Amino acid sequence: MDHDPEPPPAPSTAPRDGRDSRWERHREERRAALVDATIRAIRTHGAGVGMDDIAAEAGTSKTVIYRHFDDKAGLYRAVAERIDGRVVRNVGAALSRSSTPAADTRELVASTVEAYLALVESDTEVYRFVVNRPLVDRPLADDPVGGTVDQVTDQLTGLLLEALRASTTDPSRARTWAIALVGSVRAVADDWLATPEGDRAPRASVVDSLTDLAWHGLAPVLAPTTTTTTS
Incomplete structure (x- = not known):
């Protein structure tokens, strides 16, 4: 049985x-x-993993795990923060690739959606664990998933505000659009993973669909000065 040493008295x-x-x-x-x-x-065991499986993988006991995380919710929160940190880094990297978002916002949207779905697809069971919370049997006051959504939304809001500088559109709409974009990507990702793998649409197709939907709504206001004159 694994036993952690006690802290030194002070x-x-x-x-x-x-x-x-x-x-x-x-x-x-x-x-x-x-x-x-x-x-x-x-x-190894899927998103519904139990504490006994986790303790066996760690080569320790559930008592030792609880000593470090207080309870199952504490362990869940630590895992969620680790995975959500990856989400923020991956999506943040995609968002930072363009220093002039208004010039090619469609590509920016596509790369952001791709970054999120690629991470989801590459670590499906861990993503399901974070989203479905099998270890948590009560609401969390400090929801780590919500914090990650806020960080990504803030990043996207900043880029949309930059893109709106040359527009007459009310800049307060930027955050509303950012929330809608982030929420739709997350909702589609959850549904996509819930579909049996053999019936699941290719990731590239999902990225194109989400990007088209977002771009057709954003393009008219992000490039208001681009007009076509016919004679």
């Missing part, structure tokens, strides 16, 4: 010393290792 009024710092570092490393083990267990 007087409540004493300043932090080297032992405290080493213990904190040990705890962070141990927590990271347990999150790694949980993700491996999810990939």
Whole structure:
């Protein structure tokens, strides 16, 4: 049975010393290792993985896991934050590829949708674990998924505001559009994964469909000065 060492005793009024710092570092490393083990267990057993499977993968006991995360919700939150960090990085990288979003916003939308769906498809069971929350039996006050959606929405809002600078469109609409875009991509991704793999549309087709929908709504207001005159 795996047993973590107890932290060194320290007087409540004493300043932090080297032992405290080493213990904190040990705890962070141990927590990271347990999150790694949980993700491996999810990939092996699927999104409905149980705590016994996670403990076996980690080579420890459920008691030790709870010592580091308090409860199942704490472990779920740590895994969700790890995966959501990947989402933010991947989508953020796609959003940052264009320094002049108004010039080619359609390509920007397409690359953003592609970045999200590629991550979802490459780690399907882990994504389902984060979205479906099988370990959580109560609402979370600090929902990590909601925080990630907000970060991506903020990034997209900034780019849309930049694209609207030369437009007469009310800039307050940028956030509304960003929320709609992020929400639609997430909803489509959830439905796409729920479809049996043999009946599932190719990722490229889904990316094209979402991009077309977004672009036909955005193009008229992002490029208001481009008009075609016929004689």
